[in-house]
Amino acid sequence: NKWLNRIQVTGGMVENEETFYTMMYHALLAPTVCSDVNGQYMGYDGNVHATTGGRIQYANFSGWDIYRSECQFLAMVAPTEASDMAQSLLRDYQQGGAFPRWGVPNEDSGGMIGDPAAPMIADFYAFGARYFDTKAALSGLVRAATAPSVNAPLTKIYERPALAEYLKLGYVPEHQNGGYANVSMTLEYNTDDFAVSQLAGAVGDRSDSVLLMKHAQYWRNLFNPATGYIQMRRADGSWAPGFVNN
Numbered sequence: 001n002k003w004l005n006r007i008q009v010t011g012g013m014v015e016n017e018e019t020f021y022t023m024m025y026h027a028l029l030a031p032t033v034c035s036d037v038n039g040q041y042m043g044y045d046g047n048v049h050a051t052t053g054g055r056i057q058y059a060n061f062s063g064w065d066i067y068r069s070e071c072q073f074l075a076m077v078a079p080t081e082a083s084d085m086a087q088s089l090l091r092d093y094q095q096g097g098a099f100p101r102w103g104v105p106n107e108d109s110g111g112m113i114g115d116p117a118a119p120m121i122a123d124f125y126a127f128g129a130r131y132f133d134t135k136a137a138l139s140g141l142v143r144a145a146t147a148p149s150v151n152a153p154l155t156k157i158y159e160r161p162a163l164a165e166y167l168k169l170g171y172v173p174e175h176q177n178g179g180y181a182n183v184s185m186t187l188e189y190n191t192d193d194f195a196v197s198q199l200a201g202a203v204g205d206r207s208d209s210v211l212l213m214k215h216a217q218y219w220r221n222l223f224n225p226a227t228g229y230i231q232m233r234r235a236d237g238s239w240a241p242g243f244v245n246n
Contacts, residue, residue, distance in 0.1 A: 003028055006077050027070055028078070031085055034059035034105045042106045044096025046154060056081070058088040059105040063116030064188075067195075071120045075127035082129035086121050090137045093117075098152040098159035099144060110157040113181055114188025115144060122195035125202065134203055141196045142208050145189075145215070160189065165235070170221040173235040183222060183232050190219045 004021050035041040035057035039050040051057050058081075074082040092108070093099045099117035100108035118141050125134065144150045148164040151157060161179030162172045166189055172182040179185050194216035201209035224231045224239060232240040 003077075027073060030060050030062065031058040031088075032060045033057070044092045044100075044107055044152065044154070046106070047095070049091070049095065055087060056084045057091065058085045059103060061085070061089065061100060061103040061117075061120070063101050063103070063120060064112035064114060067116045067119040067123060071123035072127045075124045075129035079129040080131065082124050083131035086124045086129060086137060087132040089117050089121060090133060090140065093140045093144075094136075096152045096154065098150050098157065099140065100152075101157075101159070107155050108152055108157050110155065113161075113179060113185045115141075115160050115192040116188075117141070118145070118192035119195035122199040125199055134199075138196070138199055138203060138205060138208070142200070142212070145193055145196055145212060160192075161185070163189075166218070167215075169233075169235060169237075170218045171233060174232050174240045175235075183230060186222055187219055187230070190216045193218075 004024060007024065009017055009020055033056055035051055039052065039055070039057075040048055041051070041057040043049045049057075071082070074085070089099055089103070092103055096107065098108065099115065101114070101116055102109045102111035121137050121141065124130075124132075144159045145163075146167070148158075148160070148167070150159045152159075158178060160166070162176035162182070162185065165176055166172050166186065172179070172186045172189070174182060176182050176185075193212040197209045197212035197216060200206075200212065219230065222230045222233060227243065227245060229243070229245065231243050234240055
């Protein structure tokens with residue numbers, strides 16, 4: 001009740017109010033606490049670690065599903081907890097080798113596409129959750145956006161599959177090396193790059209902000225002016241056959 005009362009709504013039907021607070025309750029259920037009362041938790045490197053300064057380690061980040069709105073909401077209503085969530089993602093990267101896409105307590109499941117930790121952390125910062133190591137988080141996110149080798153050694157999951165081709169061609173091509181859904185993957189990377197660009201700009205890193213803003217425009221490389229649609233391209237630049245405008 002204390003948490004739900006952080007937001008007061010008035011007017012409308014009782015049913016609408018019930019729906020609002022039910023959904024707010026659901027939004028506060030995850031990510032979940034995975035550190036014990038003494039701060040210890042099993043890290044992404046398979047070793048036991050401990051938080052300091054009363055911080056909490058969070059897990060079960062449904063990255064692709066929550067960066068569009070839940071992270072912003074959590075930053076506004078629970079900035080302390082959201083800051084710990086951002087710091088938790090950073091620890092996962094530092095201990096496991098890569099930011100998780102769909103992180104469970106002790107490793108990244110590798111589900112979904114894109115690099116959702118980028119907009120998640122940028123969202124947290126932009127909406128008021130800033131009590132985390134912003135400099136280290138930005139450094140890690142920039143590295144993940146520019147170094148195709150970034151991966152988690154224990155699970156062999158690459159943070160950004162097909163990144164080498166994305167950086168070379170300006171899009172993820174048909175028959176890419178790793179990952180799936182090449183057009184959607186390109187658009188997700190554009191979103192991720194935009195998010196990191198905004199975070200970099202907010203903390204005064206103009207160089208990385210400009211670079212990643214340029215990458216964020218790569219969606220243009222998949223826009224076919226002849227059809228008016230975003231379409232799949234081959235590595236040689238030709239449009240992949242079989243596109244049907246329904």
